[in-house]
Amino acid sequence: MAKQLKKIIDTSTEAKIKEAAKKLFTQKGFNAVKTREIATEAGINLALLNYYFRSKQKLFDIIMAENLISFRKGMSDVLNNEKGDIYKKIEKLAIYYIDTLKENPNLALFVINAIHDNQHDIFNSTEDSLHQSRKHFAKQFLKEIQDGKMAPIHPVHLMSNIIGLIVMPFLAKPMMLKRLHVSEKEFTQIMDERKKLIPIWIKAMLK
Amino acid sequence: MAKQLKKIIDTSTEAKIKEAAKKLFTQKGFNAVKTREIATEAGINLALLNYYFRSKQKLFDIIMAENLISFRKGMSDVLNNEKGDIYKKIEKLAIYYIDTLKENPNLALFVINAIHDNQHDIFNSTEDSLHQSRKHFAKQFLKEIQDGKMAPIHPVHLMSNIIGLIVMPFLAKPMMLKRLHVSEKEFTQIMDERKKLIPIWIKAMLK
DNA sequence: TTTTGATTTAAACAAATGATTAAAACAATA
DNA sequence: TATTGTTTTAATCATTTGTTTAAATCAAAA
Structure with missing residues (x-):
């Protein structure tokens, strides 16, 4: 699938998690945000966070890099x-x-x-x-x-x-x-x- | 001057906890600081934090008020x-x-x-x-x-x-x-x- | 010295939290 | 349709973390 197109329309699980994480981490920082909160915000099962991003820390690192x-x-x-x-x-x-x-x-x-x-x-x-x-x-x-x-x-x-x-x-x-x-x-x-x-x-x- | 003098001399347990908490909370915020970290920094037993300040939150509230x-x-x-x-x-x-x-x-x-x-x-x-x-x-x-x-x-x-x-x-x-x-x-x-x-x-x- | 109340301690508890697992659902494809 | 690999789910695990407890220690008063 075309990568550019994907990014705009992207409603994939991975994108939903990242979007929710970015919103919450940017607003409240690493420690104030809980993985369950991200899952709820993204509307996904908790386990999918680890499935797609290995750990809360690695997910945060990605958001940090993008924000920087x-x-x-x-x-x-x-x-x-x-x-x-x-x-x-x-x-x-x-x-x-x-x-x-x-x-x-x-x-x-x-x-x-x-x-x-x-x-x-x-x-x-x-x-x-x-x-x-x-x-x-x-x-x-x-x-x-x-x-x-x-x-x-x-x-x-x-x-x-x-x-x-x-x-x-x-x-x-x-x-x-x-x-x-x-x-x-x-x-x-x-x-x-x-x-x-x-x-x-x-x-x-x-x- | 009297205040500073007092601050230096006051070596009570309560003061030690508050001092450690102020240092850590001011530096890292509420969520990044753990009660055990405060206890170690203050050189006191963990339980004394709750004995003197009831809860981590109440201790933080005091530091917040003082800083403001x-x-x-x-x-x-x-x-x-x-x-x-x-x-x-x-x-x-x-x-x-x-x-x-x-x-x-x-x-x-x-x-x-x-x-x-x-x-x-x-x-x-x-x-x-x-x-x-x-x-x-x-x-x-x-x-x-x-x-x-x-x-x-x-x-x-x-x-x-x-x-x-x-x-x-x-x-x-x-x-x-x-x-x-x-x-x-x-x-x-x-x-x-x-x-x-x-x-x-x-x-x-x-x- | 004995008593009494305050302080301190080690241990334990309960809830929160990040992570994993095994099974189920799904999607594609042969 | 049957097969295969991927995605999703509910349940569970292990650790962390804030708090409590009960016993021990201490210090001042009787």
Whole structure:
């Protein structure tokens, strides 16, 4: 059967399990999710989880890998492309991540948690193909400073600021909605505003 | 000072359990921590956990409450004080949270996770005494906009930016250290720089 | 010293949980 | 249709995990 077609329509047991697992693991993490919960969510017999994926851990590893790929995809797509100045790239990053996190706000917390326990060695350089592209971005950043267009700050500042401005509203989303009396729709709108605002802000900050 | 002294001297069984539980729960969350692990870490017999705290859940609830208090303390101390313009307040917030998170970087992720599962109803208005003080801050913010000193943006933007700039480097700390080849000491130094930089940045962004 | 109540301990319990098994149902194909 | 390999199921297993128990130890008061 055609693989591409299969993926879209795929209603197979294996796909149902993976889908349920992804939803639950991404939302609640490894330890908070029980195999029986996944089975119920997927509407399948408990034993099929082990039949198709050997163990809960191996299933989780697959979800982890897929989630990291979605998260890295935006980075490599933007940074690998040599065109565009630093602020254009920041805008592209903002657009990609805001759109991704609008779809799946839990992804942010999932990745942050993964960074912290790091049982998957997610910073493994061979695994992580972004090493090169990041170097080019770093060069652009240094040049910007040398040309006097940007204040001389440590890369940790720049990274913290970019990631912080893009990701934080999603990490704090439940609080934002409740505390600032914002609806889902308004929230989405505000996030879309940020796609344009963040590069402008970063530029203004680092002048 | 008296409190710290007490903390050091208090070597009672109850205190040892709470200390171990706080360390582990804050680091790994409720589900990843097992009662036997707490007992070992505290160097006490397993049964004493239930003897002093009834259940794992009740022990966790206490740690949760204490952690939320540390986290809210900075907010109320700064916002309750009517003195100071908005940027002075932002600086005070930055100083408090950066110092707090330097001491305990895991606190950030713990609170974010608490915001998400929210089994403790942490936005409960009666529980949360900050309601009033926040209102005054909001007024200051609106006045700033009406006076044309600040761009007219949604409060969600302001909140996201302030929290994002302060908290994100700690959430992403393990990545920062590894990826940007930064030592613990350098990281601390950079975080201290941010105390002054963040209010300046916020001002520049929102001009 | 004896008594009394509080604390600590080793052992055990019951429920939850991840995994396995053996049989049944199903699907294809010869 | 009969055969064969695959998928699904109900039942069960083994371990983990939160909690309890009953006895032992300790410390202060009588």
